[in-house]
Amino acid sequence: xxxxxxGNVLVVFARSPEAGRVKTRLARSVGDEVAAALxxxxxxxxxxxxxxxxxxxxxxxxxxxxGFAERFGLAxxxxxxxxxxxxxxxxxxxxxxxxxxxxxxxxxxxxxxxxLALDTVRQAFxxxxxxxxxxxxAQDGGYYLIAARAAPDVFSGVAWGTATVLDAxxxxxxxxxxATELLEPGFDVDVEQDLxxxxxxxxxxxxxxxxxxxxxxxxxxxx
Numbered sequence: 001x002x003x004x005x006x007g008n009v010l011v012v013f014a015r016s017p018e019a020g021r022v023k024t025r026l027a028r029s030v031g032d033e034v035a036a037a038l039x040x041x042x043x044x045x046x047x048x049x050x051x052x053x054x055x056x057x058x059x060x061x062x063x064x065x066x067g068f069a070e071r072f073g074l075a076x077x078x079x080x081x082x083x084x085x086x087x088x089x090x091x092x093x094x095x096x097x098x099x100x101x102x103x104x105x106x107x108x109x110x111x112x113x114x115x116l117a118l119d120t121v122r123q124a125f126x127x128x129x130x131x132x133x134x135x136x137x138a139q140d141g142g143y144y145l146i147a148a149r150a151a152p153d154v155f156s157g158v159a160w161g162t163a164t165v166l167d168a169x170x171x172x173x174x175x176x177x178x179a180t181e182l183l184e185p186g187f188d189v190d191v192e193q194d195l196x197x198x199x200x201x202x203x204x205x206x207x208x209x210x211x212x213x214x215x216x217x218x219x220x221x222x223x
Contacts, residue, residue: 007104008055008125011094013082014043014111016066023112029192030221041217042114042189047072049210053118055125056103060094088155096151107134107147112188114214115201116144123183131181133173137166139187152178195221 015022017040019032027035050057057078061068064081068074080097084090091108098106105128107121120136124147127134133152136145141163154172158165173180187197198218201207208215 006056009058009098009101009103009106010050010053010055010121011058011060011080011098011106011108012046012050012111013060013062013090013094013108014068015039015062016068016071017043023190025191026189026195030195034221038189038214038217038221039112041213043072043111044213045114045211046111046116047074049116049118054122058098060090060108062090087160088158091146092151092153092155095148099149099151105147105149107145109136109145110188112190113144113186114189114211115198115207116186120145120183120186127181127183130179132178133180134183135166135169135180136183137185139185140190141166142188143169144186144188145183152176154178199223 017036019036020027021036022039023035026038030038059068059074059079060082061079062082069076069079080094082090083093094108095106105125107124109116109121124134124136124145128147128149132148132150133154134145134147135143138144142161142165146169152173153176154169156172158168158172170180187194189195189198195218198214202211202215202218
């Protein structure tokens with residue numbers, strides 16, 4: 001199936017978890033240090049989950065050369081720099097680079113959704129058997145995943161960081177005649193309200209087992 005095999009690659013967009021440089025909206029509520037520690041926990045949980053992935057995994061880091069691979073115990077050849085002036089340009093560049101490296105299908109996710117399941121990514125690759133672009137809608141109007149089998153020009157004119165990101169991307173895809181498919185909705189952890197969603201999710205034993213670092217970091221944040 002397309003969900004497995006050597007032709008698939010997942011690119012995780014990430015940043016070095018330095019206070020004041022990550023989760024800045026969340027930091028307004030919990031402070032820079034706490035937000036950075038929580039973000040580092042997200043990365044550790046995703047790293048451990050993706051270590052068992054049936055597809056290749058790359059970490060696209062901004063800024064490059066900041067010791068990200070060493071900090072999280074990743075093979076240096078799995079960490080690549082993000083390139084581009086805005087998020088859309090960086091995603092387009094990543095997809096083009098991965099396809100240029102010989103992969104047939106590329107999915108991109110952020111590192112602020114520690115609950116992201118391997119099976120969700122596999123579903124995206126399977127959907128690419130009949131869709132040109134696959135999107136995972138986020139509750140804030142954006143998307144937590146995009147997958148494609150070509151480097152689509154669906155990022156132009158998108159107002160990043162707004163509630164119109166998903167709709168604008170779908171409209172752009174439609175204008176280009178691209179077939180799209182949506183996955184189940186999910187949520188990124190960007191603001192204080194998202195912490196409550198995460199706490200509720202971690203009330204389930206299976207979720208705590210899947211996100212031990214996140215559960216430990218979140219337990220240190222007062223409710």
